[in-house]
Structures are given as structure tokens and as C-alpha cells.
Amino acid sequence: ASGKKVLIVSSGDPGVFAMAAAVFEILDKNPSRWADVEVQVLPGITAMLAAAAKIGAPLGHDFCTLNLSDNLKPWGLIEKRLLLGIEADFAMALYNPRSKSRPEGFNKALTILKRExxxxxxxxxxxxxxxxxxxxxxxxxxQAKPEMADMQTVVIIGSSQTKAFIQNGKTFAYTPRYSKLGSTN
Structure with missing residues (x-):
């Protein structure tokens, strides 16, 4: 690509479970080779934010985002982070929930969510x-079943405070900005 302009396009926001991190990993591993490369990352709208906007404000209070793919990290780390998100009562957005080559990850995550x-x-x-x-x-x-998710699905789990209601025939969901849980030390 010497002397050329190269564009890498990714869905959603390139910095959220997408290609920007991969580009920076390459630049960081061999800085002298890529010293003359100018990088510009332009923001996009993530699937979780687009989905949240479509249904109301399910991420209206504290939330976390997890990538369920175990291609680049061990399942044990994913499970630990999922359990900590549940313990903290975060609303959660789950990316890459279920692929044809690894359907068991989301099955495990759903089992944990239903148990906890x-x-x-x-x-x-x-x-x-x-x-x-x-x-x-x-x-x-x-009501949730593993086969409801695939790689084009973002799964949003509400916190214990997340509510759903119907207005004008449409179901909305939101997580209140306040919390009734814990103390205010």
C-alpha cells in the first residue's frame, strides 16, 4: 500500500469489537515499518446503541459490554466477566453471541444468566x-433460547431495574437513571 490511500471499513464503531484495534495491534508490533502511516479512526454507531435507541433506553444507567467470542480469549475469562456484570447489576450488551463454529458459548452464557x-x-x-x-x-x-441469537445479533440484558412497557402498541424498555440498590456511602 506504499503511496496509496487505504480505507478499512467495519460495521458499527470501528473501535468497538472491530477493526481499529486490529490495525493498532499491527502498528504497535512493528512501529518502524509503519512509521509513515497516518491513521484516522472515524466513529460509528455501535449495534448496542442502535438497538437501544430502537427500543427506548435499556442502557440508561450503568452498563457493560462483553464480547462472547472465545477466539482471542479463554471462555473462563468471559464467564468471569459475565458473572461480575451480573453481580454489579449492570445492564449488559453481548456481542458475537453465537456462531456456527461455536454455538456453545451463548448456551453457557444463557444458562448462567438464568441461574443467577x-x-x-x-x-x-x-x-x-x-x-x-x-x-x-x-x-x-x-423465554430466551440460544437459537434466537447469531453473529448478526446483539443481545441486551437488562439490570434488575430495567422495565418494559407498551405505549401506542409498541414495546419500550428502559433502565431508570437512579438506583434503588445498595448504599450511597
Whole structure:
């Protein structure tokens, strides 16, 4: 690519589970080789934020984002982070939930969520957001099935405070900006 302008395009935001980190990993490993390369990262809208906007404000309070792919990290680390997110009562956005080559990860995550969270905990399956194939399903954990997710799906798990309601025939979900849990030390 010497003397050429190169553009790397990725869906969503290039800095969130996408190509910007891969580019910087390469630059960092061999800085002298890439010293003359100018890098500019332009922000995009992540799938979790696009999905959240479509259904209201499920990420309206503290939340965390987890990548369920174990291609570049061990499953044990993913499970630990999932459990800590549940313990902290974060709303959570789960990326890369289920691929054909590794369907078991999301199965395990869903089993953990059903074991550790209340049965009425809200879960959202938002597939192919902002495309003609968009599909959004809002339900409680007891209704969730692993096959509802694939690699085009971002899964949003509400906190214990997340609520759903219907207005004008449309289901909305939100997490209040306040918290009734814990102390204010």
C-alpha cells in the first residue's frame, strides 16, 4: 500500500469489537515499518446503541459490554466477566453471541444468566439492526433460547431495574437513571 490511500471499513464503531484495534495491534508490533502511516479512526454507531435507541433506553444507567467470542480469549475469562456484570447489576450488551463454529458459548452464557438472575429479567435480541432484515425481540429470560441469537445479533440484558412497557402498541424498555440498590456511602 506504499503511496496509496487505504480505507478499512467495519460495521458499527470501528473501535468497538472491530477493526481499529486490529490495525493498532499491527502498528504497535512493528512501529518502524509503519512509521509513515497516518491513521484516522472515524466513529460509528455501535449495534448496542442502535438497538437501544430502537427500543427506548435499556442502557440508561450503568452498563457493560462483553464480547462472547472465545477466539482471542479463554471462555473462563468471559464467564468471569459475565458473572461480575451480573453481580454489579449492570445492564449488559453481548456481542458475537453465537456462531456456527461455536454455538456453545451463548448456551453457557444463557444458562448462567438464568441461574443467577431473576426469571423476569429483561432480555432483548436485536438482529441486523438498521437493515431491511432487522428483527427485535423483547422478553424475559425464561423465554430466551440460544437459537434466537447469531453473529448478526446483539443481545441486551437488562439490570434488575430495567422495565418494559407498551405505549401506542409498541414495546419500550428502559433502565431508570437512579438506583434503588445498595448504599450511597
Amino acid at each position: 438472575c431473576s426469571k423476569d429479567r429483561l432480555i432483548v435480541f436485536a438482529r441486523a439492526i438498521s437493515t431491511p432484515q432487522e428483527k427485535i425481540q423483547i422478553m424475559n429470560l425464561t
